[in-house]
Amino acid sequence: MKLPRFTRKSLCIPYAVFLVFFVIVPMLVIVFYAFTDQNNNISFSNFIKFFSDPTKLSTIVYSLVIALVTTVICLLIAYPIACILARSKLKKKFVILMLFVVPMWINFVLRINALREIFNLLASIPSEGDWWGSWLTGANYFKTVVGMVYDFLPFMILPLYTTMMKIDNSLYEASADLGGNALTAFTRITLPLSMPGIMSGVTMVFLPSMTNYVVSDMLGNAKVTIIGKFISNYFGNDWHMGSMVALVLLVIVFVSTWLSGGFKAEDNVRGTNL
Amino acid sequence: MKRNKTRAVSVALAAMFLTPALGLLGGCGSDEIVLRVYNWEEYIDEGGEGCYDADFETGEPTDPIIDKFEDWYAKTFPDRKPVRVEYSTFGTNEDMYNEIKLGNEYDLLCPSDYMIMKLAAEGYLEKYDESFFDPSIETNYYIRNVSPYIQKKFETNAGLETPEGAPRWSEYAAGYMWGTTGFVYNPEHVDPEMLESDKGGWQTFLNSDFQRKITAKDNVRDTYFAALGVVFEPELKDLRRQFLDGVLPQEEYTRRITAIFNATDSETVAKVEPVLKNEIKQNILGFETDTGKADMVQEKIWLNYAWSGDAVYALDEAESGEEDEDGNVIEGSELFLNFFVPDAGTNLFFDGWVMTNHVNLDGTGETKHAAQAFVNYLSRPDNAMRNSYYIGYTSVIAGENLEMLGYVEDLYACEPDGETETVEYDLTYFFLGEDAEDGQVTITAEKENAERRQLYAQFPPKDVLARSAVMDYYREDASERINELWSRVNSGELDEWAIIVICLCVAGIALFAVSVKFGGKIDFFRLKPKKGYRLVEQKRA
Numbered sequence: 079m080k081l082p083r084f085t086r087k088s089l090c091i092p093y094a095v096f097l098v099f100f101v102i103v104p105m106l107v108i109v110f111y112a113f114t115d116q117n118n119n120i121s122f123s124n125f126i127k128f129f130s131d132p133t134k135l136s137t138i139v140y141s142l143v144i145a146l147v148t149t150v151i152c153l154l155i156a157y158p159i160a161c162i163l164a165r166s167k168l169k170k171k172f173v174i175l176m177l178f179v180v181p182m183w184i185n186f187v188l189r190i191n192a193l194r195e196i197f198n199l200l201a202s203i204p205s206e207g208d209w210w211g212s213w214l215t216g217a218n219y220f221k222t223v224v225g226m227v228y229d230f231l232p233f234m235i236l237p238l239y240t241t242m243m244k245i246d247n248s249l250y251e252a253s254a255d256l257g258g259n260a261l262t263a264f265t266r267i268t269l270p271l272s273m274p275g276i277m278s279g280v281t282m283v284f285l286p287s288m289t290n291y292v293v294s295d296m297l298g299n300a301k302v303t304i305i306g307k308f309i310s311n312y313f314g315n316d317w318h319m320g321s322m323v324a325l326v327l328l329v330i331v332f333v334s335t336w337l338s339g340g341f342k343a344e345d346n347v348r349g350t351n352l
Numbered sequence: 353m354k355r356n357k358t359r360a361v362s363v364a365l366a367a368m369f370l371t372p373a374l375g376l377l378g379g380c381g382s383d384e385i386v387l388r389v390y391n392w393e394e395y396i397d398e399g400g401e402g403c404y405d406a407d408f409e410t411g412e413p414t415d416p417i418i419d420k421f422e423d424w425y426a427k428t429f430p431d432r433k434p435v436r437v438e439y440s441t442f443g444t445n446e447d448m449y450n451e452i453k454l455g456n457e458y459d460l461l462c463p464s465d466y467m468i469m470k471l472a473a474e475g476y477l478e479k480y481d482e483s484f485f486d487p488s489i490e491t492n493y494y495i496r497n498v499s500p501y502i503q504k505k506f507e508t509n510a511g512l513e514t515p516e517g518a519p520r521w522s523e524y525a526a527g528y529m530w531g532t533t534g535f536v537y538n539p540e541h542v543d544p545e546m547l548e549s550d551k552g553g554w555q556t557f558l559n560s561d562f563q564r565k566i567t568a569k570d571n572v573r574d575t576y577f578a579a580l581g582v583v584f585e586p587e588l589k590d591l592r593r594q595f596l597d598g599v600l601p602q603e604e605y606t607r608r609i610t611a612i613f614n615a616t617d618s619e620t621v622a623k624v625e626p627v628l629k630n631e632i633k634q635n636i637l638g639f640e641t642d643t644g645k646a647d648m649v650q651e652k653i654w655l656n657y658a659w660s661g662d663a664v665y666a667l668d669e670a671e672s673g674e675e676d677e678d679g680n681v682i683e684g685s686e687l688f689l690n691f692f693v694p695d696a697g698t699n700l701f702f703d704g705w706v707m708t709n710h711v712n713l714d715g716t717g718e719t720k721h722a723a724q725a726f727v728n729y730l731s732r733p734d735n736a737m738r739n740s741y742y743i744g745y746t747s748v749i750a751g752e753n754l755e756m757l758g759y760v761e762d763l764y765a766c767e768p769d770g771e772t773e774t775v776e777y778d779l780t781y782f783f784l785g786e787d788a789e790d791g792q793v794t795i796t797a798e799k800e801n802a803e804r805r806q807l808y809a810q811f812p813p814k815d816v817l818a819r820s821a822v823m824d825y826y827r828e829d830a831s832e833r834i835n836e837l838w839s840r841v842n843s844g845e846l847d848e849w850a851i852i853v854i855c856l857c858v859a860g861i862a863l864f865a866v867s868v869k870f871g872g873k874i875d876f877f878r879l880k881p882k883k884g885y886r887l888v889e890q891k892r893a
Contacts, residue, residue: 131836133843140844143854146861194643198652215564215637257885299638300570303842311572311842314446315835337865 108328111321124322134308138326141304144219145288148226149234152283153276155227156234160275161268164242175239182232190296193225197297218298225293230286234279241275242268285331384434385714387722389418390448390458392703393441395529397735397742404741404759405734417738421729425722428491435722444571452476452708459711460723462528465510465521465702466573466825472519473825478707479523484724494526494731499750500785501817502527502702510700510822511606512614525704526727527748529740531660532700532812532820533574534693536644536667541565541654544690544804553589553694554581556655557632566655567647568632570639572838577613577699577823578657579628580620584612588696592819602786602818609697610821616830621837629841645669649685659701660809661745663691667806668744690804693816700820702748705730746810750783757783757793764807765795773799777807781814790814 115121128134159178163171181189201214214221245267253263289306300307305327312320397403399416418437426434440458442448445467452458452471463471471477485495495503506522535556537547542562546552551559557566557578568575581588591608594600600608637653644656645666658666666689673686705727711720729735733755740747740759750756760779768774776794783793801807808816826834 133840137839137843139854142858146854146857198650212564218638295570295641296643299567300640300842301633301638303844307842308839311839312835313450314444315831317450319835337862 105328108321108324111317112325114318116318124319127319128322128326134323137303137308138305138330140302141288141306142330144223144226144294144302144304145284147223148230148287149280149284151223151227152231152234153280156231156238156279157276160235160238160242160272164239164245175235178235179232186229187292187296190225190229190293193228194296197221218294218301221297222294222302225297226287226290229290229293230283233282233286237278237282238272238275241272245271281335284334288330289327384436385718385722386438387435387460387719387726388438388440388458388710389460389726390440390442390451391462393443395441395462395703395743396439396730397738404738417730417735420735421726424729425725429721429725432721433718435725437726457710457713458708459719460726461706461708462703463706465704466823468521468525468704468706469512469514469518470825471706471708472521472524476708477524478709478711478720480526480707480724481720484526484728491725491728493728493733496752497731497733497736497749497755498527499748499782501781502530502748504786505700505702505822506704510702511603511610512822512824513607513611514824521704525706526731527702527704528730529661529743529745530700530702530748531745531810532693532698532816533577533657533659534663534691534698534809535566536648536656536658536663536689536691538648538651538654539688539690541651544692547692548695553696554578554585556694557582557657558627558635560635562655563635564637565653566636566657567638567640567644567653568636568657570641572834573823574657574699575628575632575639575841576624576834576837579624579632580613580615581694581696581698582632583624583627585694585696588612592696595818605818606821609819613697613699613821614824616826616834618833621833625837625840628837633841648689649687651687660691660812661743663809664806665744667691667809688805691806691809692804693812695819697819697821698816700817700822702822703745744810754783754793757795760807760811761795763810764797764801766798766801768796775799775802777802777811778813779811781817782811786814 112124113120113122115123163175168174197214201211203210205211249267249271250263253267258266288304289309291304291307291310294300294302294304294307305323309320309323309327312323397417399414399419401413403414405414418439422435422437425432442451445464448461448463449467449470452461461471468477483489484492486492487496503522506525506527507520509518509521535547537544547556551561556562557568559566568578588609591600591605595602595605637647640647640656644653644658645662647653648656648666649670656666670685670687670689707720707723711723713719730739731749733749733751736747736749736751736756737759747756757779764777766772766774774796775798776791777797778790778794780788780790780793797807798805802813825831
């Protein structure tokens with residue numbers, strides 16, 4: 079009997095097994111639950127209910143907005159930092175980068191709890207008629223977004239930094255040589271070449287911030303409901319509706335990944351999709 | 353011939369598959385049995401230094417109750433196989449239910465009242481043996497020691513209107529802990545008299561004096577219950593007046609308020625929804641799961657809707673601070689919180705031990721015997737005290753010789769010294785049953801403690817229980833109705849400006865993404881060249 083030959087392809091077997099059991103099978107289970115009713119008969123009632131219910135749609139819009147605002151703020155903060163870090167001649171810039179990344183190593187529930195306490199402290203600052211304290215106490219959306227930005231900022235900085243590090247410095251020299259000023263250099267070199275970094279940063283911030291309901295529960299006093307919380311609520315009692323919500327989220331993720339070009343295997347994307 | 357061959361193959365295959373299974377069964381069946389217990393997190397004494405029966409002078413830690421049970425079982429039933437407890441925990445009734453439904457195997461569970469009903473109705477549970485309820489057997493600690501009041505609640509399904517032929521709790525469940533719900537409040541900001549007035553009670557949720565200073569629970573059952581209290585407070589108060597005037601007997605009164613607090617028909621839901629969504633949600637700080645206790649202690653909020661066990665914990669925590677010689681608080685806080693149960697009625701809840709069908713899998717009754725012995729062991733007064741002290745909730749155990757009274761006295765009794773006001777606190781109903789004449793079992797306690805502090809929360813007076821109702825589970829269509837209500841309450845409504853901003857943003861990003869995707873170049877600015885240079889027009893292909 080001939081033994082199967084060990085080839086490089088065989089190295090993929092563990093990953094393929096992982097993929098089947100932890101990605102494909104669970105997804106099929108979600109699809110199954112989404113399109114069945116309590117008695118496991120095929121049914122589209124969850125689908126119809128979902129898209130005819132304004133509260134579910136507005137929750138999705140809310141999550142989209144929170145995620146969008148978070149992403150934009152993260153980008154606005156992270157881009158200059160990554161730019162400066164990548165182009166500076168500092169020898170110890172690794173240390174500065176670490177300062178942004180180290181919080182990621184601390185348990186995130188702990189950090190959000192700490193942020194909650196900081197907000198409590200800030201709200202106790204005396205003001206005329208206590209407008210500040212009462213505003214901050216009730217500003218659930220504001221606090222949620224701050225928490226999200228705080229939580230996801232490193233995920234934006236890292237891919238941006240790695241792509242910008244790889245931009246060849248001679249391009250800037252050439253730009254200066256040919257008469258381009260700093261703005262030209264930025265719009266013609268930095269921005270286009272850091273696009274893959276922006277894309278992967280955006281994907282890594284946008285998608286999780288749609289579902290991270292721990293932040294909205296802790297900082298928004300559970301008055302802010304995002305889609306992740308919805309799914310979790312439904313999974314307490316009604317797996318079928320919960321699966322439908324999860325499936326809709328999956329479709330949103332899929333579309334936004336397609337739009338951001340996440341499926342293209344470009345050379346310059348390599349290493350930026352962390 | 354061919355047929356025989358197939359059979360031989362299938363037998364061989366079956367043998368192949370069965371051998372490991374048999375080996376497993378044999379492995380644990382031969383010398384010990386495994387009892388799989390599934391309980392709430394932090395819901396049993398896990399031993400250590402701070403236990404109730406630990407020796408405080410030597411600081412000697414005690415063993416966890418589970419270890420002690422295994423030893424006790426081997427000693428008490430020498431002719432039975434020894435038992436090993438496999439202990440795991442869950443966070444919510446719903447998590448536990450999902451685990452059971454998915455087919456995870458546990459022998460003994462500790463769900464709450466409504467979940468016991470649900471599991472029993474769906475046929476997951478095993479009845480206790482008749483001998484379990486025979487008080488003449490020495491080791492039947494449960495039936496010998498359980499509070500007659502609680503056992504009666506179990507036997508009458510606590511006044512719930514159940515469909516014909518629905519199982520009784522007492523056949524499936526043995527009580528463990530119980531409590532009520534109410535408000536923990538900070539008397540520095542909240543006037544106790546106000547709470548008794550028309551703006552108090554359940555209406556506290558709507559009281560604008562406490563805007564963003566009050567929290568509700570982040571789960572649909574408790575919050576819906578509270579909202580029912582708000583909406584039907586006039587009816588509930590009316591029933592209470594009738595009860596106090598003696599027009600309405602206790603049994604009928606309990607039945608009527610239980611019906612109100614369990615109304616889930618669409619008419620009621622439609623009535624409750626606007627109150628919950630537009631009034632309660634706007635007035636409260638938010639829905640919390642476990643931040644309420646800390647927020648109370650920090651005085652971030654003044655009122656917190658809480659379970660009595662959590663209330664006791666919050667009260668203890670708030671006043672645990674230490675003072676230095678000049679009376680300044682140096683560690684923790686020294687805040688004296690109070691507990692209040694609305695006059696109109698409240699929730700009474702139980703957690704009880706139930707056996708699943710899996711106890712019969714071994715076919716010998718050994719597992720079932722061990723499960724019942726486990727419940728009995730936990731019900732032995734000394735163990736009930738340990739657990740109650742560790743968890744903070746109130747045990748259902750009274751003790752056949754009123755052993756539990758010693759525990760209550762230990763925690764709450766005080767000698768009248770002329771300075772503090774004391775009262776005789778009546779607990780006859782709990783120790784001797786509802787029908788026993790009042791005044792037979794009392795302890796002398798601080799007036800304050802008996803009226804609005806730990807003693808009141810942990811061992812409520814008969815009057816509080818008289819106006820309390822148990823929650824049923826939401827049956828078929830009610831479940832969906834309430835879930836939808838909860839998701840509508842949770843989700844926000846959008847303002848017009850928000851919608852416009854959102855649409856613009858989404859459209860912009862989508863356009864940008866699509867244009868990049870289909871080959872467009874990013875070229876936002878036409879820039880002026882540096883001084884001395886000239887822009888050469890590029891030809892595009």
